[in-house]
Amino acid sequence: MSKVIECIPNFSEGKNQAVIDKISEVAASVPNARLINVNVDPAYNRCVHTIIGEPQAVLEATFRACKAAVENIDMNHHKGEHPRIGAIDASPIIPIEDVTMEECVEYANQLAERVSSELKVPVYLYEKAAKKPERVKLQNVRHPEYEGLCELISQPEWAPDYGEAKMHPTAGAMPLGVRGPMVAFNITLNTPDVKIAKHIAQSFREAKGGYEDARAIGVYIAERNVCQVSCMINYKIVPLYRIIEMVRSEARRYGLSIIGTEVCGMVPFDALMDCCEFYMQLEGFDRKKQIL
Numbered sequence: 021m022s023k024v025i026e027c028i029p030n031f032s033e034g035k036n037q038a039v040i041d042k043i044s045e046v047a048a049s050v051p052n053a054r055l056i057n058v059n060v061d062p063a064y065n066r067c068v069h070t071i072i073g074e075p076q077a078v079l080e081a082t083f084r085a086c087k088a089a090v091e092n093i094d095m096n097h098h099k100g101e102h103p104r105i106g107a108i109d110a111s112p113i114i115p116i117e118d119v120t121m122e123e124c125v126e127y128a129n130q131l132a133e134r135v136s137s138e139l140k141v142p143v144y145l146y147e148k149a150a151k152k153p154e155r156v157k158l159q160n161v162r163h164p165e166y167e168g169l170c171e172l173i174s175q176p177e178w179a180p181d182y183g184e185a186k187m188h189p190t191a192g193a194m195p196l197g198v199r200g201p202m203v204a205f206n207i208t209l210n211t212p213d214v215k216i217a218k219h220i221a222q223s224f225r226e227a228k229g230g231y232e233d234a235r236a237i238g239v240y241i242a243e244r245n246v247c248q249v250s251c252m253i254n255y256k257i258v259p260l261y262r263i264i265e266m267v268r269s270e271a272r273r274y275g276l277s278i279i280g281t282e283v284c285g286m287v288p289f290d291a292l293m294d295c296c297e298f299y300m301q302l303e304g305f306d307r308k309k310q311i312l
Contacts, residue, residue, distance in 0.1 A: 209267075
């Protein structure tokens with residue numbers, strides 16, 4: 021059986037389609053690695069690329085995409101609703117088939133070494149790849165954002181895991197991790213009040229005592245004059261419908277409602293089927309035998 025991994029690099033560009041196309045073109049240029057999805061969000065000003073395939077091919081495709089991002093994105097002029105510390109933002113490596121977490125950690129270190137040495141971008145390792153306990157959680161690495169990290173990176177406690185303790189002049193720094201499969205999705209509320217969205221996000225995120233592996237932030241989407249609860253959920257621990265219903269319940273306290281949801285990137289079949297079975301109140305349904 022061949023080894024298969026997935027890498028999901030996030031890049032800080034969601035408005036300039038020409039730049040997004042350059043990144044996508046090189047990400048799709050490596051044999052034995054497939055670019056299977058590109059999700060673009062202008063409000064967050066970021067794009068998410070999903071690359072899957074043989075490990076070394078995926079690492080090469082991801083590196084080429086990172087190089088294109090470094091060459092074409094200037095963080096000194098970047099504005100967006102989503103936290104970020106560089107042109108290359110959160111980039112998790114995920115084991116898919118016949119690959120262990122430990123092997124993926126080694127792949128992450130290989131990619132980090134190359135990005136830092138060839139692109140001169142400092143790299144912070146997080147989650148399963150973290151070298152320091154305080155960097156296991158992505159939010160601990162990313163909370164200063166690009167502007168804050170420019171001031172902090174010279175301090176010993178903020179020294180990167182790979183590369184010099186200085187930001188790339190235009191591309192900033194890169195967070196690179198290893199984790200299991202998760203689902204990124206946004207829940208849209210009929211309010212422009214971001215304080216409410218942030219309060220609701222705090223009600224279930226792990227960092228505030230909520231569900232394990234649940235991450236969430238509240239953001240304002242100026243183009244639509246609404247707010248979203250932006251989530252990253254381990255659907256094997258807590259199903260997506262439970263998060264949706266919790267947000268719905270919390271929103272009612274403010275006289276608000278959910279007006280839509282959106283999936284960012286790829287979503288596992290079982291994650292959607294969990295929602296289907298819940299909302300349709302299916303009884304005695306066998307998803308392995310009753311789906312065409």
